[in-house]
Amino acid sequence: DGGITQSPKYLFRKEGQNVTLSCEQNLNHDAMYWYRQDPGQGLRLIYYSQIVNDFQKGDIAEGYSVSREKKESFPLTVTSAQKNPTAFYLCASRRRSSTDTQYFGPGTRLTVL
Amino acid sequence: SQQGEEDPQALSIQEGENATMNCSYKTSINNLQWYRQNSGRGLVHLILIRSNEREKHSGRLRVTLDTSKKSSSLLITASRAADTASYFCASITQGGSEKLVFGKGMKLTVNP
Numbered sequence: 001d002g003g004i005t006q007s008p009k010y011l012f013r014k015e016g017q018n019v020t021l022s023c024e025q026n027l028n029h030d031a032m033y034w035y036r037q038d039p040g041q042g043l044r045l046i047y048y049s050q051i052v053n054d055f056q057k058g059d060i061a062e063g064y065s066v067s068r069e070k071k072e073s074f075p076l077t078v079t080s081a082q083k084n085p086t087a088f089y090l091c092a093s094r095r096r097s098s099t100d101t102q103y104f105g106p107g108t109r110l111t112v113l
Numbered sequence: 114s115q116q117g118e119e120d121p122q123a124l125s126i127q128e129g130e131n132a133t134m135n136c137s138y139k140t141s142i143n144n145l146q147w148y149r150q151n152s153g154r155g156l157v158h159l160i161l162i163r164s165n166e167r168e169k170h171s172g173r174l175r176v177t178l179d180t181s182k183k184s185s186s187l188l189i190t191a192s193r194a195a196d197t198a199s200y201f202c203a204s205i206t207q208g209g210s211e212k213l214v215f216g217k218g219m220k221l222t223v224n225p
Contacts, residue, residue: 006155033212033213035215040217040218041217041218042201042215042216042217042218043156043201043215045212045213045214048212058212088153090155090156092155092156101146101158101161102156102158102213103158104148104155104156104157105155106154106155107153107154107155109153
């Protein structure tokens, strides 16, 4: 059953703590993306990776970090430097062609207590 | 930065009616895509239209693209309650990196 998975679905964090969100895909896609979505807003790009061991900052990378050690995995760490981390986080993947669509995971809702 | 802007921001219709959503964008694009998001879920791709295409159909969906006006529209015909969702347009700019830029979305409510 191919697809893209994110875990956990809900995550609670205390202020000052780092937390890592998981994203895994078995679609053999080269590119992976992390987006942040706030209520009533569109998606804003945090980081993206077009190939293993390489990634680029998106529009709102401050306070976040990523790694791409394996093609299937693209974890996102929300650090304590992120001032307003409460949001819905979406991971996506796609093949390299510009006409290919993105496939999204179900999302992780992060709440800072 | 957000490339697309959907209009209207919210639309409420009765089942069976048609729903039209518009999207305007700022820079030249390679293609424009429409996605749907059910509440609290991930996005699902609906349809893609290339910059050299003017109209495309997929089931009850019809998308048009006017590159001279930098706008696109998504028409859902014979709407159903299950079409209730948020709809986003997204585009990849010409000559840019392989990033999709999303609009803020439009909330469609289809009343049974």
